[in-house]
Amino acid sequence: MTILQKDWLTASEISILKLRGMPQSKRGVLQLIDRENWSERGEKLARKRNGKGGGFEYAIENLPAASRHDLAIKRHKAAIPDGVEVMTPATVPDDFSQHQTIRRDARLELLAIFKIFYVKCGLSQRSAEFEFSRSYNANAVKIPSWVRAELKSVSAASLQRWRALRNKGQLHDLGGKYGHAKKSILARAGGGEVANFIGALIVKQPHLTADHISDIVEAEYGSDLVLGDGELVTLPPIRTFQRFIADWKAEHNTALIKITNPDKFNSAIKFSGENMNSHVVRLNQLWEIDASPADTLTKDGRRNTYAVVDIFCRRMLINSTDTPRTQTMLSLIRRAIKEWGVPEVVRIDNGSDFTSYEAKRAFNSLGIELDITHAFSPWEKGTVERHIKTMQHGLMPLLPGFIGHNVADRKVIEERKAFSARLGKDDASTFTVDLTADELQNYIDRWVRDKYQHSTHKGICDETPFNKAASFNGTIKRIENDRALDLLLMPIAGKNGHRTVTKFGIRLDNGHFISAALDPGQEVFIRHDPEDMGRIYCFEKDDGAFIAEAICPDRLGVDPKEAIIAVRREQARRIAEEVKPLRREIAKIKPRDLIDGVLATAAKKNGNLAAFPKRAEDYKPIDLAAAIDATQDANTTTKLTDEEKQAANEARARIGQQGNVVAIRNEGSGSAPAIDDDLKFWNWAHEHPCQLNDVQREFLRELKGSQSFQRRLKIAAGQ
Numbered sequence: 026m027t028i029l030q031k032d033w034l035t036a037s038e039i040s041i042l043k044l045r046g047m048p049q050s051k052r053g054v055l056q057l058i059d060r061e062n063w064s065e066r067g068e069k070l071a072r073k074r075n076g077k078g079g080g081f082e083y084a085i086e087n088l089p090a091a092s093r094h095d096l097a098i099k100r101h102k103a104a105i106p107d108g109v110e111v112m113t114p115a116t117v118p119d120d121f122s123q124h125q126t127i128r129r130d131a132r133l134e135l136l137a138i139f140k141i142f143y144v145k146c147g148l149s150q151r152s153a154e155f156e157f158s159r160s161y162n163a164n165a166v167k168i169p170s171w172v173r174a175e176l177k178s179v180s181a182a183s184l185q186r187w188r189a190l191r192n193k194g195q196l197h198d199l200g201g202k203y204g205h206a207k208k209s210i211l212a213r214a215g216g217g218e219v220a221n222f223i224g225a226l227i228v229k230q231p232h233l234t235a236d237h238i239s240d241i242v243e244a245e246y247g248s249d250l251v252l253g254d255g256e257l258v259t260l261p262p263i264r265t266f267q268r269f270i271a272d273w274k275a276e277h278n279t280a281l282i283k284i285t286n287p288d289k290f291n292s293a294i295k296f297s298g299e300n301m302n303s304h305v306v307r308l309n310q311l312w313e314i315d316a317s318p319a320d321t322l323t324k325d326g327r328r329n330t331y332a333v334v335d336i337f338c339r340r341m342l343i344n345s346t347d348t349p350r351t352q353t354m355l356s357l358i359r360r361a362i363k364e365w366g367v368p369e370v371v372r373i374d375n376g377s378d379f380t381s382y383e384a385k386r387a388f389n390s391l392g393i394e395l396d397i398t399h400a401f402s403p404w405e406k407g408t409v410e411r412h413i414k415t416m417q418h419g420l421m422p423l424l425p426g427f428i429g430h431n432v433a434d435r436k437v438i439e440e441r442k443a444f445s446a447r448l449g450k451d452d453a454s455t456f457t458v459d460l461t462a463d464e465l466q467n468y469i470d471r472w473v474r475d476k477y478q479h480s481t482h483k484g485i486c487d488e489t490p491f492n493k494a495a496s497f498n499g500t501i502k503r504i505e506n507d508r509a510l511d512l513l514l515m516p517i518a519g520k521n522g523h524r525t526v527t528k529f530g531i532r533l534d535n536g537h538f539i540s541a542a543l544d545p546g547q548e549v550f551i552r553h554d555p556e557d558m559g560r561i562y563c564f565e566k567d568d569g570a571f572i573a574e575a576i577c578p579d580r581l582g583v584d585p586k587e588a589i590i591a592v593r594r595e596q597a598r599r600i601a602e603e604v605k606p607l608r609r610e611i612a613k614i615k616p617r618d619l620i621d622g623v624l625a626t627a628a629k630k631n632g633n634l635a636a637f638p639k640r641a642e643d644y645k646p647i648d649l650a651a652a653i654d655a656t657q658d659a660n661t662t663t664k665l666t667d668e669e670k671q672a673a674n675e676a677r678a679r680i681g682q683q684g685n686v687v688a689i690r691n692e693g694s695g696s697a698p699a700i701d702d703d704l705k706f707w708n709w710a711h712e713h714p715c716q717l718n719d720v721q722r723e724f725l726r727e728l729k730g731s732q733s734f735q736r737r738l739k740i741a742a743g744q
């Protein structure tokens with residue numbers, strides 16, 4: 026006989042069977058037997074063992090219901106020959122709930138307890154059922170607490186019904202038929218179409234009431250609804266809609282929140298893995314930076330805060346500013362680098378103040394890698410987000426001017442403000458807004474240094490940020506030259522920092538900056554110190570090499586004339602140094618060297634080339650013949666007669682007497698008669714501009730350029 030076939034088992038045999046609901050070791054089984062006093066349950070349930078070693082053996086009825094059920098399955102499988110498909114008795118239904126499982130096990134356990142009671146009491150089974158029920162309801166029989174919590178009362182008829190189901194093998198029917206209630210009319214209407222429509226309405230506008238939804242459903246489907254089986258039913262009352270809406274919201278709560286309130290879903294429901302930064306094992310390996318409005322008001326208005334966190338040790342620095350901007354973020358990075366060292370990676374979001382050209386160029390100049398998170402994904406830099414919340418909740422409520430963390434808090438403060446206004450108090454006294462921006466920054470720095478840095482943090486195994494940072498014994502990168510660091514983090518000019526030098530210098534913010542090291546037409550990259558508006562720093566556009574410091578004389582209180590003279594002098598000296606060796610080379614070049622060199626090179630390339638002669642004929646057009654005759658007579662001198670010579674001499678004498686008189690008469694053109702005075706000609710020419718010929722126009726231009734004639738005009742005008 027095998028162990029599975031025995032109705033009486035020892036503690037060792039029970040442990041060997043590994044039954045569900047029983048300890049898996051012999052020692053554990055013995056402890057359970059002693060705890061529940063199996064040896065005192067009578068000879069029908071416990072007896073002394075006759076074999077070697079003695080001890081007790083126990084009837085299988087002592088086992089819990091779950092253990093007996095498991096034993097029955099093992100026996101059933103052992104009794105079936107090989108090759109026969111085994112059917113597991115009492116297969117769990119797909120829709121069997123946890124509550125039904127507990128109720129089934131409680132009833133099986135109660136039947137096992139009743140059997141022990143029946144064996145010991147000596148009554149008939151029917152009488153024992155009535156007596157057991159009475160004792161159970163009077164709490165006079167010892168019952169496990171979990172059974173009594175599930176079965177508040179019991180009757181003889183219930184015991185008989187449960188025993189019958191157990192004997193038939195319908196164990197899961199002992200769990201009851203709970204959870205199979207008939208679906209609501211709204212759930213069944215239209216084969217589920219109406220239910221989906223109502224769900225869409227709730228998601229589209231969560232503030233719709235049951236009355237609103239009832240009217241919309243009636244407008245969409247009419248006053249009668251068709252069920253899945255074709256039955257026509259009247260639209261249910263408002264109360265049915267209220268129950269259905271409540272059940273629908275409870276069933277689809279997670280999906281509803283994701284659609285209607287994504288921020289709440291991300292912060293409260295969406296799974297966020299633990300220890301997402303486990304790869305960070307040293308100081309300055311990874312920083313996270315973010316910005317948020319401060320939950321307090323100052324005399325300068327509401328401030329914005331930038332926070333940077335070192336992920337390894339959770340140390341933090343915070344700066345406040347009037348508006349979010351790149352320069353404030355870079356100022357915080359500069360401060361952190363000076364205090365902590367240079368980071369390897371900085372994690373930022375895709376905000377314009379973090380991803381601007383100025384910010385990226387600064388990080389690249391410092392050799393810092395950027396880790397940019399996805400848009401609308403604050404959980405990707407959740408550490409700094411939580412640290413900002415710690416600051417908002419840990420510090421801001423202590424400060425005057427606190428305005429609350431959310432809309433509900435602000436509403437309470439606004440209502441207090443309205444009440445105080447009725448009492449005649451002003452806003453300043455109501456909200457105690459008396460902090461300046463500098464005072465707020467001072468409180469933030471003190472809170473971080475004295476409070477936060479020495480508070481334990483769960484993310485670093487309940488260590489403090491101060492101690493965690495102090496425990497690191499590795500090396501960190503530092504920039505010893507503070508001025509060089511300041512220069513790299515200074516703001517750039519305009520959008521990209523590029524400027525072209527003109528003869529007036531570099532124009533920036535309505536000022537002109539000059540330097541002798543700059544040449545007009547040169548393109549440079551500019552940085553400027555926000556605390557010194559009179560200086561800029563110029564770098565090479567391509568490789569970023571430093572060129573010079575340029576100044577704006579007006580803003581520095583320097584005499585512009587003296588500054589220009591100094592720049593010109595330095596420019597002349599620098600150019601002279603560049604030109605001097607060039608002049609020596611120029612002197613070596615003779616006037617004809619250029620043309621001789623070019624022609625020599627051409628001859629060397631093309632000297633061996635010759636064209637074949639072409640067939641030709643003599644060509645003499647009429648005009649060419651006349652030209653030939655003219656060339657033959659060009660050297661012939663025409664002799665004047667004595668009368669012609671005398672007339673020429675008289676003409677020369679008249680011209681000499683008239684001086685600058687110009688003949689403006691042209692008999693062939695019909696122009697005005699000659700004027701023998703240039704003033705009269707000037708006046709006539711301006712009165713008759715359309716009558717001027719080419720000679721007259723040329724003479725008029727000469728008069729305009731003559732300084733002596735212009736003085737005569739002024740004298741004549743004065744008269």
